[in-house]
Amino acid sequence: MSTARTRTGVVHLAERAPEMSGADMVAALVPPPQFDGATFDSYRADPAYPSQQEAKEKLQAFSGVAAVAPARGGLFRRAKRPPETKPGVYLDGGFGVGKTHLLAAIYHAMPARRKYFGSFIEYTALVGALGYQNTVQLFRGSDLLCIDEFELDDPGDTMVMTRLLGELVSSGTRLAATSNTPPNALGEGRFAAQDFLREIHAMAASFETIRIDGTDYRQRAIDGTAVVRTDAEYAEDLAAASAVGLASDDGFGDLVAHLARVHPSRYIRLIDGLDLIGLRDVAVLEDQSAALRFVAFVDRAYDAQIPLRATGVPLNEVFHPDMLGGGYRKKYLRAISRLVALTHS
Numbered sequence: 280m281s282t283a284r285t286r287t288g289v290v291h292l293a294e295r296a297p298e299m300s301g302a303d304m305v306a307a308l309v310p311p312p313q314f315d316g317a318t319f320d321s322y323r324a325d326p327a328y329p330s331q332q333e334a335k336e337k338l339q340a341f342s343g344v345a346a347v348a349p350a351r352g353g354l355f356r357r358a359k360r361p362p363e364t365k366p367g368v369y370l371d372g373g374f375g376v377g378k379t380h381l382l383a384a385i386y387h388a389m390p391a392r393r394k395y396f397g398s399f400i401e402y403t404a405l406v407g408a409l410g411y412q413n414t415v416q417l418f419r420g421s422d423l424l425c426i427d428e429f430e431l432d433d434p435g436d437t438m439v440m441t442r443l444l445g446e447l448v449s450s451g452t453r454l455a456a457t458s459n460t461p462p463n464a465l466g467e468g469r470f471a472a473q474d475f476l477r478e479i480h481a482m483a484a485s486f487e488t489i490r491i492d493g494t495d496y497r498q499r500a501i502d503g504t505a506v507v508r509t510d511a512e513y514a515e516d517l518a519a520a521s522a523v524g525l526a527s528d529d530g531f532g533d534l535v536a537h538l539a540r541v542h543p544s545r546y547i548r549l550i551d552g553l554d555l556i557g558l559r560d561v562a563v564l565e566d567q568s569a570a571l572r573f574v575a576f577v578d579r580a581y582d583a584q585i586p587l588r589a590t591g592v593p594l595n596e597v598f599h600p601d602m603l604g605g606g607y608r609k610k611y612l613r614a615i616s617r618l619v620a621l622t623h624s
């Protein structure tokens with residue numbers, strides 16, 4: 280049931296100081312609003328990429344919703360045993376091929392009493408807030424843990440998650456995870472899958488890697504360039520949005536500086552209630568730490584499907600070219616894809 284909005288006007292994100300308790304973090308471990316109704320039926324596999332339909336069918340079976348008729352044996356023939364299902368699946372593919380949709384479809388379809396859905400950063404933030412042992416106890420005995428955008432950039436965080444998932448699998452929890460790979464990259468997917476399995480070597484045997492090919496659906500209907508507003512257009516957009524809902528208005532530099540003072544796990548609260556995000560005077564980011572924090576902010580804004588209006592440098596050019604050739608390339612490319620989509624929404 281939807282509720283009527285009670286707030287209109289303009290706020291400044293740089294003035295917000297969101298708080299989030301461990302209980303709040305746990306309560307937020309559900310699919311993003313845009314995937315509230317994600318199902319296997321609503322996933323539209325592209326006929327040009329057969330792996331999409333194959334992945335859908337495999338994940339239906341993993342979720343227990345694809346009934347497979349057992350092979351019928353003859354009078355003296357033993358029926359074939361169904362293949363063993365591993366406790367975890369890893370969805371391997373590029374940007375915008377529907378991995379998160381399928382992950383949410385697993386969450387909604389699996390008849391589980393205790394199930395959780397969150398991004399990698401949300402789970403690691405929860406460990407930081409509650410402590411490792413308390414987090415283990417919280418999730419122990421759960422039926423399903425969905426991890427979107429499993430990251431391999433921070434060895435410490437990766438190993439914490441490895442330990443956590445290992446303990447949960449041993450107690451019967453099933454796992455589903457995704458990770459992005461750069462589009463058109465040499466060896467796309469194959470290398471990502473190997474990296475993932477190597478980093479969680481202690482659990483490699485628990486995961487079945489499912490490849491999903493395709494083109495970024497966010498780029499199919501738009502030209503791949505972020506929309507840039509003039510100052511007058513920006514003012515008009517802000518006025519229109521704030522008349523019927525809540526809009527934010529910040530200088531890009533002010534927001535970037537403020538993100539350094541707010542833990543990434545709280546970014547979702549930073550944008551709570553917004554109908555439009557406004558950024559003035561966007562400039563190229565040259566500091567890696569600031570760029571990565573902005574990526575985390577973009578992920579939360581995209582999850583919440585909040586339109587974005589901006590002046591200055593086009594947001595598809597916000598990351599310095601040197602960054603796009605470095606170790607965080609996949610993060611920046613994912614963020615660019617999402618920024619373009621939000622400026623067109």
